[in-house]
Each structure stands twice: as C-alpha cells, then as structure tokens.
Amino acid sequence: MQPAPGKLTFSKQQIDAALDQLAAEIMHDFPAQKDLHIIITLQGSLFFAADLLRRLDRPLTYDLVRASSYIGRMSSGAVLLDGLEHIDITGRQVVVVDDILDTGLTLSVLLQELYMRHPLSLRLCVLIRKTGNIKVPITADYVGFTMDKEFLVGYGLDHNGQYRNLPEIYTYDPLTK
Ligand code: XMP
Numbered sequence: 001m002q003p004a005p006g007k008l009t010f011s012k013q014q015i016d017a018a019l020d021q022l023a024a025e026i027m028h029d030f031p032a033q034k035d036l037h038i039i040i041t042l043q044g045s046l047f048f049a050a051d052l053l054r055r056l057d058r059p060l061t062y063d064l065v066r067a068s069s070y071i072g073r074m075s076s077g078a079v080l081l082d083g084l085e086h087i088d089i090t091g092r093q094v095v096v097v098d099d100i101l102d103t104g105l106t107l108s109v110l111l112q113e114l115y116m117r118h119p120l121s122l123r124l125c126v127l128i129r130k131t132g133n134i135k136v137p138i139t140a141d142y143v144g145f146t147m148d149k150e151f152l153v154g155y156g157l158d159h160n161g162q163y164r165n166l167p168e169i170y171t172y173d174p175l176t177k
C-alpha cells in the first residue's frame with residue numbers, strides 16, 4: 001500500500017459528486033443533438049477525463065493533447081504542447097478538459113492555439129481552479145473545486161511522476177516523505 005503523501009484534501013466521494021455536477025452542467029449546455037468534441041490535456045487529466053466522459057451519456061468525440069510546464073512543484077513558465085498537429089476542430093463545439101487551472105499560463109497558450117483553428121465554440125472544464133497564483137486571468141466554464149494554491153497529488157496529479165494512481169487527492173507535504 002502507498003503511504004499517504006500528505007493531507008487528504010478531496011475524497012473519492014467528493015470527487016464523484018463534483019464529476020456528477022460537472023457532467024450535469026455539460027449535458028445541460030450540450031444536448032445530445034448538438035455536436036461535442038472534447039480536448040483532453042495529458043498527463044494529469046487522465047483519470048478525471050475518463051471518469052467525466054463516461055458520465056456524458058451522449059455522442060461525442062475526443063482528442064488528446066500533452067501540455068507541460070511544471071518541474072517538481074514549480075511552473076517552468078515555458079509551455080510545451082504536443083499533439084495539436086492533427087487536430088481539426090474547425091466549426092466544431094469544443095470543450096477542453098483540464099486537471100488544474102493554476103497560473104493560467106498553460107491554458108492561455110493552449111486556448112490561443114485552439115482559437116486559431118476556428119472552432120464554433122470553445123469552453124473550458126477544469127477539475128480544480130486554484131486562485132492563489134493567477135498570472136493570466138482565464139475563466140473556466142465548468143469548475144469542480146476551487147482552492148488557494150496548495151500543491152496537490154493523486155487522481156492523476158503528480159510530484160515528479162509519483163502518486164498519480166492514488167484514487168483521492170492529497171495536499172503534497174514534502175516533510176512527510
Ligand atoms: P498553469 O500554472 O499553467 O498550470 O495554470 C496548469 C498545469 O500545471 C499543473 N499543476 C499541477 N500539477 N499538482 C499537479 O500535479 C498541482 O498542484 C498542480 N498545479 C498545477 C497541471 O498539469 C496543470 O494542468
């Protein structure tokens with residue numbers, strides 16, 4: 001069994017309730033007859049997106065984009081995007097699904113790239129909105145949890161690649177290591 005990496009912050013029940021709510025909001029805005037294409041950012045959104053999309057009981061398509069800017073617990077400031085080359089979203093209704101909106105740097109670059117591909121609409125769904133480090137103000141249309149700026153691991157979130165497979169979300173505490 002893996003030792004807890006810090007304080008339990010969002011339990012399985014809380015995550016499930018947030019996913020139910022997000023799915024209900026997206027289903028409300030995108031009834032089944034409307035086109036829906038999801039762009040999932042890797043790697044942190046893997047479990048979030050898999051659990052959310054299976055709650056969207058309607059036709060949809062999706063693509064994966066790898067976005068990275070973090071080294072350890074710090075944003076490097078340089079945003080790397082991989083996987084956009086083959087994405088065609090012209091005229092489509094798009095929802096981006098991302099794990100955490102923190103400084104806003106990563107999503108500002110990704111959203112700009114996606115806007116240049118002329119989608120009919122572009123919305124943003126994040127599991128967690130951190131409010132304590134904002135550098136680029138970006139509004140998410142669908143938000144699971146809001147918190148200040150603690151560094152989180154578990155449920156896809158990592159510290160140097162570790163802890164992603166924990167089913168719950170913890171505030172990472174380097175002192176407990
Ligand atoms: P920015 O600062 O560009 O960052 O909005 C967004 C991306 O940074 C990662 N991030 C985290 N990853 N625990 C993580 O495992 C965290 O607490 C955390 N905060 C930001 C994440 O990939 C997010 O998409």
